[in-house]
Amino acid sequence: MRNAEIFEESKKYMPGGVNSPVRAFKDMEMNPPIIKRGEGPYVYDEEGKEYIDFVGAWGPMLLGHCDDDVVKAIKETSESAIAFGAPTELELKLSKHMCETLDNVEMIRMVNSGTEATMSAIKLARGYTGRDKILKFAGCYHGHFDGFLVSAGSGVLTEGIPGSKGVPQESIKNTLVAKFNDINSIREVFEAQGSHIAGVIIEPIAGNMGVIPAEKEFLEELRSLCDQYETLLIFDEVMTGFRVAYKGAQSLYNIKPDLVTYAKIMGGGLPCGAYGGRRDIMENLSPLGGVYQAGTMSGNPIVMAAGYATLRKLYYNPSYYEHLERIGHTLQRLLENVAEEKGIKIKINRCGAMMTLFFTESPQVKTYEDVMTCNTEIYKAFFKHMLSEGIYLPPSQFEALFLCVKHDEEHIGRFVKAFSKFELSS
Ligand SMILES: Cc1ncc(COP(=O)(O)O)c(C=O)c1O
Numbered sequence: 001m002r003n004a005e006i007f008e009e010s011k012k013y014m015p016g017g018v019n020s021p022v023r024a025f026k027d028m029e030m031n032p033p034i035i036k037r038g039e040g041p042y043v044y045d046e047e048g049k050e051y052i053d054f055v056g057a058w059g060p061m062l063l064g065h066c067d068d069d070v071v072k073a074i075k076e077t078s079e080s081a082i083a084f085g086a087p088t089e090l091e092l093k094l095s096k097h098m099c100e101t102l103d104n105v106e107m108i109r110m111v112n113s114g115t116e117a118t119m120s121a122i123k124l125a126r127g128y129t130g131r132d133k134i135l136k137f138a139g140c141y142h143g144h145f146d147g148f149l150v151s152a153g154s155g156v157l158t159e160g161i162p163g164s165k166g167v168p169q170e171s172i173k174n175t176l177v178a179k180f181n182d183i184n185s186i187r188e189v190f191e192a193q194g195s196h197i198a199g200v201i202i203e204p205i206a207g208n209m210g211v212i213p214a215e216k217e218f219l220e221e222l223r224s225l226c227d228q229y230e231t232l233l234i235f236d237e238v239m240t241g242f243r244v245a246y247k248g249a250q251s252l253y254n255i256k257p258d259l260v261t262y263a264k265i266m267g268g269g270l271p272c273g274a275y276g277g278r279r280d281i282m283e284n285l286s287p288l289g290g291v292y293q294a295g296t297m298s299g300n301p302i303v304m305a306a307g308y309a310t311l312r313k314l315y316y317n318p319s320y321y322e323h324l325e326r327i328g329h330t331l332q333r334l335l336e337n338v339a340e341e342k343g344i345k346i347k348i349n350r351c352g353a354m355m356t357l358f359f360t361e362s363p364q365v366k367t368y369e370d371v372m373t374c375n376t377e378i379y380k381a382f383f384k385h386m387l388s389e390g391i392y393l394p395p396s397q398f399e400a401l402f403l404c405v406k407h408d409e410e411h412i413g414r415f416v417k418a419f420s421k422f423e424l425s426s
Helices: 003-013 068-078 089-101 114-129 154-158 169-173 183-196 216-229 249-253 301-315 319-342 376-388 409-420
Strands: 035-039 042-045 050-053 107-111 133-137 175-178 197-202 232-236 259-263 273-277 347-351 354-358
Touching: 050 409, 068 301, 089 107, 089 273, 089 301, 107 114, 114 133, 114 197, 114 232, 114 259, 114 273, 133 183, 169 175, 175 183, 183 197, 183 216, 197 216, 216 232, 319 347, 319 354, 319 409, 376 409
Parallel strands: 133 175, 133 197, 197 232, 232 259
Antiparallel strands: 035 042, 042 050, 107 273, 259 273, 347 354
């Protein structure tokens, strides 16, 4: 079947034809290609068209598609261990590896997705502090759990909706929202409600309203307010962990969160998540403590094997991160040159292997308000043009594009060449 036929048929059985909203390309006003296969930096659709992939499954595929070592780990494990719902040595290996190679993770709990990691971390923060409220930032996305959908980024922002239906008033009441990179905004919230806030959750480098790194002073002030009000600071490194650096955003800022959440890369492309942090907090989890969180599939052997193979490969090859920084820098510089020559107003934000081209006249994109100055119509035209040129990008102005270790100068060159053919009126 061709792409369009498969998508039409899918719509009969899956809401919108997809299992996650942004995949439907609704805001791009076109049907998505149906992806059949991936290899290194490429994906191929059902009609055999090749794309250079800059989405990477929305982050996980930092090693590129079907990396030999990850495939080997999956194959070998699946011959003798698919699921037990019992302790395995594989989950020890991955947990130990993460605790030993990451900062501020003394103990860890495996779950099955980023959403599960963040919502469990919030529950743990509530259980530990005995408080109900959480503080998040407008434009940040932490998964689809009730309270996180207030002023959320990612698909919620792409669809231009204020939040989600089906979220109880109680959850909304307990979710406080502050402005990203705005020190006054966090001071105001803490002065008014600080002693009721269990935890603050933040993407230290936001990726879900496009890439916006937090300013260091902003994060430092947040850390100090959390200390002052005995609130837990939770870094959501689902996207940034192992991507902006092996040790994630926290290593770039040198700020110590109390809890950290991971997913995406840590599962090597399989469904996975984890949250970890200070031992005295983590020991509040059942069966040691009174915060109950469980999962039939948590620590699944095949997932653990894929994650372990991925993280070891990344950890023992620091040159991957040098490569990603080098090609990321080159891509950014060349795109900026082309935009200037063509008179296209863009601002590019990049942190290592994640980057966003904001189509805006604003000289900087540091806040949610700056993001809102973007021209989504131009992004749409750009996206369609790039896709037709075989460059697969996120179908939204408000998402990050991702590089993988298999991208090289040739792929970057093809990206830049395709962009140079983009006409604003096209
Ligand atoms: C920062 C962040 N947190 C949490 C999530 C939710 O992860 P998942 O989609 O695996 O539930 C995402 C997903 O994109 C994310 O980017």
